[in-house]
Amino acid sequence: QVQLQESGPGLVKPSETLSVTCTVSGGSISSYYWNWIRQSPGKGLEWIGYIYYSGSTNYNPSLKSRITILVDTSKNQFSLKLSSVTAADTAVYYCARLTPHKVGNVNYHTVDVWGQGTTVTVSS
Amino acid sequence: DIVMTQSPLSLPVTPGEPASISCRSSQSLLHSNGYNYLDWYLQKPGQSPQLLIYMGSNRASGVPDRFSGSGSGTDFTLEINTVEAEDVGVYYCMQTLQSPRTFGGGTKVEIK
Numbered sequence: 001q002v003q004l005q006e007s008g009p010g011l012v013k014p015s016e017t018l019s020v021t022c023t024v025s026g027g028s029i030s031s032y033y034w035n036w037i038r039q040s041p042g043k044g045l046e047w048i049g050y051i052y053y054s055g056s057t058n059y060n061p062s063l064k065s066r067i068t069i070l071v072d073t074s075k076n077q078f079s080l081k082l083s084s085v086t087a088a089d090t091a092v093y094y095c096a097r098l099t100p101h102k103v104g105n106v107n108y109h110t111v112d113v114w115g116q117g118t119t120v121t122v123s124s
Numbered sequence: 125d126i127v128m129t130q131s132p133l134s135l136p137v138t139p140g141e142p143a144s145i146s147c148r149s150s151q152s153l154l155h156s157n158g159y160n161y162l163d164w165y166l167q168k169p170g171q172s173p174q175l176l177i178y179m180g181s182n183r184a185s186g187v188p189d190r191f192s193g194s195g196s197g198t199d200f201t202l203e204i205n206t207v208e209a210e211d212v213g214v215y216y217c218m219q220t221l222q223s224p225r226t227f228g229g230g231t232k233v234e235i236k
Contacts, residue, residue, distance in 0.1 A: 045173070045216060045227040060224040062125075094172060101178055103159060108179050110163050110220060114172035 002027035004095050004115035012089075012122050018082040022095030022115060029053050029076045033098035035111060036069060036080045040091035050098060051078055085122045092117040126151050126219050130228035136236045137211075143204045145231045147217035152197045153180075161221035164193055164202045167230075168213040176215075177202065209235060 008020040022034070036048040049059035051069040059067055063082070071078040082089060097113040127150040137143045153161045160180035165173040175184040177193035180200060190205045204211055212235055217228040 044229050045218075047218075047225040047227070049224075058223055062224070101182070103179055103182060104157075106157055106159060108159070108161075108220075110175060110178045111218075112175040112178075112184060114174070117172055 002097065002113055004097065004113060006093060006095050006115045006118035008093060008118040008120050010120065012085055012120060013124050014086055014122055015084055018085050018089060018120055019079065020093050020118060020120065021077055021079045024076045029071065029073055029078065033109060034071065034078045035096045035098060037094045037096055038091040039094065048080065087122050090120065090122045092119050125224060126222055126226050128217055128219055128226050128228035130217060130231050132231060134232045134234070136234055137207045138236050139207055139209055141207055143207050143233065145202045145215050147200045147228050149198045149219055153219050153221045154197050155221060160196050161219060162200050163218045163220060165216045165218065166213050167216065173216060
């Protein structure tokens with residue numbers, strides 16, 4: 001069974017870049033879409049973006065100017081970089097997988113595998 | 125962005141009784157293929173969210189059949205026909221029709 005594990009710095013200073021990595025175990029990173037989602041007390045759950053194993057991405061427009069999501073298939077990992085952070089970026093960051101579900105003739109992709117989350121605090 | 129609104133914010137429940145959560149979207153989630161692009165999640169205390177229902181009414185693998193999803197367009201409902209103590213947590217709806225995917229604010233279910 002596939003498992004996801006986030007690793008991150010815990011504490012980031014304002015204006016710096018937040019970097020979080022997700023390691024995929026128990027399965028291949030190939031042929032799936034890999035997501036970043038965050039949860040903060042102020043904004044609830046927020047979808048950040050995803051990357052396909054081939055490298056194509058889809059970002060939330062509200063964060064697009066500050067985020068980069070990359071994939072390293074050789075390490076079975078993908079990562080998130082968020083630049084110019086402020087206190088508003090303090091959150092639990094989750095990595096997650098989009099899994100296709102066949103319904104009729106439709107392949108419907110939804111988030112059904114989540115990591116345990118890593119807490120990132122932005123503070124000087 | 126599509127705005128998702130859940131009600132109620134808090135729902136005290138009695139084990140053995142039914143419970144119902146509402147989710148409304150600012151735009152129709154009915155795709156041209158005839159399916160509604162809405163999912164339901166439960167986040168138990170101290171855990172990551174877990175998928176309950178996808179495409180409005182399809183139970184995810186391993187989800188007990190006491191959970192059911194219904195609705196179409198802009199109005200959706202998650203029902204628990206007989207609440208158990210393990211069902212406590214925060215329930216979220218999420219639309220998947222348009223990017224960015226957006227979540228409702230959550231409904232906290234707790235035992236009376």
